[in-house]
Amino acid sequence: MRLSALLSIILTFTAAAVIALVAASFSVELIEDNSEIGVRDALDRQGMTWAEVQADGLKVTLTGTAPTEAVRFSALTTAGSVVDAARVIDQLDVQAQADIAPPRFSVEILRNDSGISIIGLIPASTDREAVAERFGAVAGKARVADLLETADYPAPGGWDDALAFAITAIAQLPRAKASVEANRVSITAISDSATAKAQMENKLKKAAPPRLRLTLDIAAPRPVITPFTLRFEIDDEGARFDACSADTEAARRRILAAGNEAGAAEDSRCTIGLGVPSPRWAEAVSRSIAALSELGAGSVSFADADITLTAAPGTARNKFDHVVGELENALPEVFALRARLPEAEDPDAGPPEFSATLSPEGQVQLRGRLSDAALRDLAESYAKARFGSDKVYTAARIVEGLPADWSARVLVALEALSSLAHGAVTVTPTTLSIAGDTGNAEANTEISTLLAGRLGEGSDYNIDVTYRKKLDPIAGLPTPEECVAEIGEILKVGKINFEPGSATIDASALGTMDDIAEILKRCSDLPLEIQGYTDSQGREEMNLALSQSRAESVLNELRARRVLTGSFAARGYGEAEPIADNKTEAGREANRRIEFRLIRPDSDEQVSETTLESNAETGDTVPTESETDGSTEEGSGDE
Missing domain, CATH: 3.30.1340.30 (Histidine-containing Protein; Chain: A;)
Incomplete structure (x- = not known):
């Protein structure tokens, strides 16, 4: 019984444990x-x-x-x-995160009479102290406000060149703003005149690194014309403006229209400037030109509100009186008219006369009559100071009885002559005449202003000065495209040949190099890539190396001829881009060539025409290629 009871208890506990485990x-x-x-x-x-x-x-x-x-x-x-x-x-x-993108580095530079302000974000690698030192040198005693921040990221490509160029540009522009980014500079500035604007734009474009995108917005304020002058003349050679000034574009159009109606050329020039004596200037001018046209010949001159109308000798008195009377009544208030009808001169009488001539070579001759030895010495010294002491020849004689203002008229004539590239000036007791060519588009206005201011009210003078673009120091310069075209003409006559398998230029091509060098000296700072090509014979690596060496030889020959090559690059392309069939000797000869190609500083592409040495044989041209990176790799080759 006891064993059975004990077993029963054990089994009961076991069953309970199993049930508990299952439930758990x-x-x-x-x-x-x-x-x-x-x-x-x-x-x-x-x-x-x-x-x-x-x-x-x-x-x-x-x-x-x-x-x-x-x-x-x-x-x-x-x-x-x-x-x-x-x-x-x-x-x-x-998830792994991409590296944080670097910030956009940029700088704004503002310069005015108060000093220079710089604000923006620059890389930590930029030498901030050196930058501040350069700006301090530019500002001089003026204040420099440095508001730059730095970020510890690598400088993007082209950043250092862009910043350095911007500092150089600001140093030349006393009133300007420059915006700088990697490979890009935008400049907004004010120049003193249209000529100064053209000179500054040309200078900055030449100084810009090859891959820099440069944007220029240089404003040229209207010049201040004092006195405000205009002169219109009708003679045997026709009608013309010797000088023309206007205060607005509308006034300029009205004045030129009046001149065209009187017979002046359609392409006459008129300077828009400040200093007009009356808002009715255009009305007074157009009425005066119409009156002169009715007389048939003579001149009308304006010096501010003073008008001098000079009829041609021999004009009928009654007609003169009628025209002048109507003009006096029609002129706006403020303007005062002085009319003159010279008596016909005796052609056999020789009036006192002084003349000075300026040759295209810069030689000056002084002839005619002067009142005394002191005036002769003064005129000679003045001319030497203006034109050079070794370029003046004096053959004037001393004559008594000349007008009291003869000295002043002679000196102002020499000053006016200095405005010309070449020409002559003649002084008589009643008039002063100047004629010649100039490279200054505003020379007529400047000379007229000078004569009106120095000779006094009512003085008679004649101006026959012609603007020649080729004499203009800015507009007369050949464009990059014209320079490359001239090189192309040279290469049509003589190809740049090399000694076989060598980078040495053949003696027969040295004359061609001389001609190209003369063109490049006139073109100055041309962004140019000298490219070398070979035919396909031989190993590609050897052709590439040979073309590189030959392009560099051309570059070195130009340097030896004192050509400024800082903006040039030399690069060899080996047997790439053949222009003829390499299976024939003529084709291989055409492919062995040197090309000159423009590099645009404000774009990512070379857009100029290529001039080829091989034009002489083939007349072919090569399509436009993408812009180079400004490296000095370049060449041409042959077998």
């Missing part, structure tokens, strides 16, 4: 399932479908790759809201 196992599985499903559902509702959930007992493990650290933290928080946060095991990864 079931409870754990239920908790795991509920935890896993609950956390997964919560994550899905938050759009975190990338997360994987796995329950192991009371632990809930999260795996997967979160797009960002913030999203990873949000996933853990969401899981912790469903189950105890202590039960959540974090095995989440975070």
